[in-house]
Amino acid sequence: MSVNDDHLSFATIRELGRMLRSGDTTPTRLAEHFLGRLETIGPELNAVVTITRERAMREAQLAEDELASGYDRGPLHGIPYGAKDLLATAGIPTSWGAEPLRGQVFSDDATAVKKLRDAGAVLVAKLAMIEMAGGMGYNQPVASLTGAPRNPWNRDSWTGGSSSGSGASVAAGLVPFAIGSETGGSILSPSSYCGLSGLRPSYGRVSRHGAMALCWTLDKLGPMCHTADDTGLVLEALAGYDPADGSTLRETYRYEPEHARALGFRLGVLRQGLDQVQPEVKANFEAACDALSNVATLEEVVLPDYPYGDVYALILSSEGAAAFEDLIEQGVISGLTAPEDRLGGYAGTTVTAVEYLRAMRVRRRINDEVDALLSRYDAVVHPASNTVASPIGVNFDVYAKPWSRRNALTSLGNLSGFPALSVATGFGERGLPTGMQIAGRVGSENALIAVGSAYQQLTDWHAQHPKN
Amino acid sequence: MSGSQSDARAAVVEARYQMLAARFGDRFDAAAEEKLRADLAKLVEAAETLRSLPVANGDEPDFVFPPVRRDG
Numbered sequence: 001m002s003v004n005d006d007h008l009s010f011a012t013i014r015e016l017g018r019m020l021r022s023g024d025t026t027p028t029r030l031a032e033h034f035l036g037r038l039e040t041i042g043p044e045l046n047a048v049v050t051i052t053r054e055r056a057m058r059e060a061q062l063a064e065d066e067l068a069s070g071y072d073r074g075p076l077h078g079i080p081y082g083a084k085d086l087l088a089t090a091g092i093p094t095s096w097g098a099e100p101l102r103g104q105v106f107s108d109d110a111t112a113v114k115k116l117r118d119a120g121a122v123l124v125a126k127l128a129m130i131e132m133a134g135g136m137g138y139n140q141p142v143a144s145l146t147g148a149p150r151n152p153w154n155r156d157s158w159t160g161g162s163s164s165g166s167g168a169s170v171a172a173g174l175v176p177f178a179i180g181s182e183t184g185g186s187i188l189s190p191s192s193y194c195g196l197s198g199l200r201p202s203y204g205r206v207s208r209h210g211a212m213a214l215c216w217t218l219d220k221l222g223p224m225c226h227t228a229d230d231t232g233l234v235l236e237a238l239a240g241y242d243p244a245d246g247s248t249l250r251e252t253y254r255y256e257p258e259h260a261r262a263l264g265f266r267l268g269v270l271r272q273g274l275d276q277v278q279p280e281v282k283a284n285f286e287a288a289c290d291a292l293s294n295v296a297t298l299e300e301v302v303l304p305d306y307p308y309g310d311v312y313a314l315i316l317s318s319e320g321a322a323a324f325e326d327l328i329e330q331g332v333i334s335g336l337t338a339p340e341d342r343l344g345g346y347a348g349t350t351v352t353a354v355e356y357l358r359a360m361r362v363r364r365r366i367n368d369e370v371d372a373l374l375s376r377y378d379a380v381v382h383p384a385s386n387t388v389a390s391p392i393g394v395n396f397d398v399y400a401k402p403w404s405r406r407n408a409l410t411s412l413g414n415l416s417g418f419p420a421l422s423v424a425t426g427f428g429e430r431g432l433p434t435g436m437q438i439a440g441r442v443g444s445e446n447a448l449i450a451v452g453s454a455y456q457q458l459t460d461w462h463a464q465h466p467k468n
Numbered sequence: 469m470s471g472s473q474s475d476a477r478a479a480v481v482e483a484r485y486q487m488l489a490a491r492f493g494d495r496f497d498a499a500a501e502e503k504l505r506a507d508l509a510k511l512v513e514a515a516e517t518l519r520s521l522p523v524a525n526g527d528e529p530d531f532v533f534p535p536v537r538r539d540g
Contacts, residue, residue, distance in 0.1 A: 137507070217531065246534065307521075310514035317511055331495060343500050346492065347507035350484040355515040360529035362518055367530060 008033055009173030010465045013079055013230045016176055020067065020078050027067070027078030031060035031122050034080040037174045038125050041468055045155070046147040047168035049085045049095055050126040056080065059122040066120070075233045077120030082127040082175040084166050086212035087113055087221075089126060096212045097129040097162070099145040100327075100335035110210025111242050112179060112221050119237035127178055128165030131336050133186060135214040135320040136344030140395045143338035148392045151194060152466040154430050157389040160193035162186040166224050167194040172468060177225045177234055181211060183218045184316065185385075185410045191224055191422040192384035192435030197452060197462060198224040199231040202442045203417030204249040206235070207242035215319040216247075217360075218312075218414050227462055228421060228452030229257060235445060253445070260450035265296035267451070268373075268380035272303060276404035277386040280428030285383045288425045288436045291458045292381070296451070301380055304369040306362065308411045314351055314359040315415075321348030367416045374418060374441040379451050382409040384422040384435035391430075413439055421448040424461035433461070477516065481508045 008030075011019070019025045035053055042048035063078035088094050088106035095102050109117065116123070128146040130138055141148040141158035149164035151157040152172035159167040163180030167190025170178050180187045182200045191198025199222045206221040213219060223234035232255035239253035269289055274282050289298060327333050328345045336342050374380060386407055390399035397405065413420050420439035428434045438448045438455075456462050485505055489496065496504065 307514075307517050310517045313511065313514045314518070331492075334495065340503070343496075343503050344507070346488050346504055347484075347511055350487055350508065351511060351515070355511075355518070357529050358515070358518050358523065360531060361523045361527045362521055364528060364530040365523075 006173065006465070009037060010226065011176065012226050013075060013176055013233050016079055017075050027060040027063040027122060028057065030078060031056045031080055031124060034124050034175055038169070041172055042125070042169065042174055045150040045152060045168045045172060047128050047149060047165040047172070047174065048125050049128055049146055049165070050093055052089070052092055052123050052125055055092065056122050056124040059117065063120050063122060073118070073120035074237070076116065076237050078122065079176055080122045080124040081116065082125040082166060082169050082178040083113060083123060084129050084163050084178065084180050085126040086129060086133060086181060087179060088210040089113055089123065092126060094126065095145060097131040097133070097144045097146070099337055100332045102145055106210070108210065111207035111244060112211065112238050115238055115240070121237070124175060125169070127169055130162035130164055131338070131341055132324065133181060133183060133212065133214045134162040135183065135316065135324070136333065136336060136341035138338045139340050139397060140338065141392050143341055145337060150392070151389050151432065152468070153195065153432050154389070156391055157430060157432055158392050160190035160385070160389055163190045163224065167191060167196060170194070170196050170224050170226065171466060173465060177223055177230060179221060180224045181219060181221050182414065183214050184312065184414050185407065187222050187224060188384045188410055188420060188422045188437055193389035193433065195424040195433030195461065195464065196224050196422070197226060197228045197231055198222065198422045199235060199445065200413065200420050201235060201239070201445055202249065202419045204247045205253060205419070205445070206238045207240070207245040207248050209242055209244035213323045215316050215323065217319065218316060228423060228449045228456055231421065232257060232446070232449045251443070255446065255449070257449070257453070260446060260453070262450070262454050262457070263295040265378045265451055265454070267292060267296045267298050268301035268377040269298050270301055270303065270380055270382040270409055273404060273408050277383055278388065278403060278428060281383050281385070281387060281434045284426035284428070284434045285436055288455065289381065292455060294458060295454045301373065303408060303412060304366065304373070306366050308366070308408065308415060309406055311359045311362050311366065312411050312415055314355055315363070317348030318351035318356045321345055321351070363415055366412070370412060370416045370418070371441060377440070378447045379438045379440040379444070380409070381436055381438055383407065384437040388428040388430065388432035388434060409437060409439055418442050419445050419448060421452045423452045423455055426461055477509070477512055480512050481505060484508045484512070
C-alpha cells in the first residue's frame with residue numbers, strides 16, 4: 001500500500017483492527033505507512049516535533065509477533081498513535097512546545113504512554129503543541145517551537161490548541177489517533193477546528209503522571225480520533241487509578257458499546273450565548289439538534305449564573321505560576337516563541353492565597369449546582385467552539401471580535417471536571433469544520449459516546465477528510 | 469464603579485506591579501510594563517468579583533487534604 005492510500009490513512013481504529021486480524025495488513029506495514037505520512041506531510045503542517053521511528057518499529061514488530069502467536073492485547077494492538085509533546089517518553093525529547101526546552105528528556109514514560117504501550121499501541125510521533133499548553137496566555141497561532149500549526153482543511157488557518165499537532169495529525173491522516181490534553185479547551189478546540197471526535201474525560205479519569213502540569217486541578221488527558229466509538233476504545237486503555245496521581249478515580253472504566261443505547265436519549269440544549277457565535281456554527285449546531293431529535297428528546301437548559309471566567313482565571317493563573325515557578329524565576333520564559341507568552345506567567349505570581357481559596361470555594365458551589373443540572377439529562381449539547389479556526393497571522397481577539405472567544409460550557413466543564421465529546425457538525429467559512437460538544441456528568445463518558453455514535457450514524461461529517 | 473473603588477483598584481494593581489518590578493524589573497521595558505499592568509488589572513478585577521459573592525464559613529475549598537498513612 002502506498003503512503004497515499006487514503007482508506008488506510010483515514011481508517012478508524014476498529015477498521016484497522018479488522019485489517020490486522022484478517023491479515024490485510026500488519027503492524028509493521030501500518031507503522032511504515034503512517035511514519036511515511038508523518039515524514040512527508042507532518043512538516044508541511046508544523047504538526048510534528050519528533051518522529052519516533054526506532055521505537056515505533058520496535059513496538060510494531062513486537063505487536064506483529066504477539067498477534068501472530070495468538071496473543072491479542074485488544075483493540076489498540078498494533079495501532080499507531082501520536083502523543084502530544086507534553087507526555088514524557090523515555091529517552092525521547094519532550095519539549096512542552098517550548099523552544100528553551102527543546103532538548104528536555106525524561107527517563108521514564110508518562111503513565112498514559114505506559115498504558116498505551118501495554119495495550120499494544122505503537123508510538124510513531126511526539127506531536128506539536130502550543131508552548132506550555134497555552135498557559136502563558138497566547139493570543140495568536142505562532143506560539144510553538146514548531147511554528148504556526150496549519151489546519152489540514154485550510155492551511156492558511158490554524159488548528160486550534162493547545163493540542164495543535166494532535167488535531168492536525170489525526171485530521172490529515174498522519175496517525176489513526178492521538179493523545180491531547182485540556183485545561184481550558186485544548187482538546188475540544190482542535191477537535192472542533194479540525195473536524196475530529198475528541199474526548200475530554202472526567203477529571204481524574206486518566207492519570208496525569210508524567211504529563212507537563214499547567215494547572216493541577218484543571219488538567220486532563222484524552223483521545224482525539226476519527227469517531228466517537230474510537231474515543232471509547234482509547235479511553236479504556238488510558239483510564240484507571242494510578243497511585244502516582246492521587247487525583248485519579250478509583251472506579252474502573254469499561255467501554256461497553258454493546259450495552260449502549262442508540263436512541264431514547266434525554267438531551268439538554270444550551271442556547272445561551274448562541275447570539276455570540278458565528279452564523280455557520282450556530283446553523284450547523286441547530287441542524288445537529290434536528291438530527292438528534294430523531295433519537296432524543298431535547299429540552300432547553302440554562303446554566304447557573306456565576307462568573308465562570310473569573311473563577312477560572314484566578315485558578316489557572318495562580319496554579320500555572322506555581323507550576324512554572326522555576327521557569328519564571330530563572331527567566332526561561334523569555335525564550336518562548338509568542339511575545340505575549342514571555343510575560344504571561346508573571347501576573348499569576350501575585351494572586352494571594354486568600355483570593356485563590358475564594359475561587360476554590362466558589363468552585364465548590366458551582367460544581368454542586370452544575371451536577372444537579374446535568375443529572376437531569378443523558379447529556380447537554382452546545383457548540384464546541386464559537387467560531388471556526390482563525391487565519392494564521394490574525395490575533396484571536398481580532399478575529400473573534402464580532403462574537404465571543406469564550407465558550408461558557410467549555411469553561412464550566414473544565415472548572416467542574418465533567419467530560420465532553422466534540423463531534424464534527426459540518427463546515428463554516430473558508431471551508432473549515434464546525435463542532436458540537438456533548439457534555440455530561442462526571443463519569444458519563446459512555447453516555448456521551450453513545451449520543452455521539454448515534455449522531456454519527458445519522459450524519460457523515462466525521463467521515464469527510466481533507467485532500468492532502 | 470465609584471471613584472474611590474477605582475482608586476483602590478488602581479492602588480492594588482500598582483502595588484502588585486511594584487512587587488513584580490522589585491523581583492524582575494530588569495526584564496521589563498515600557499511595553500512589558502503596560503502588558504503586565506493590564507494582566508494584573510484583570511486578576512484584581514476577577515478577585516473583586518468573587519469577593520462580591522457571598523460565601524459562608526462552612527463553604528470549603530474544592531479540594532480535600534488527604535492525610536497520609538503509608539502501608540507497612
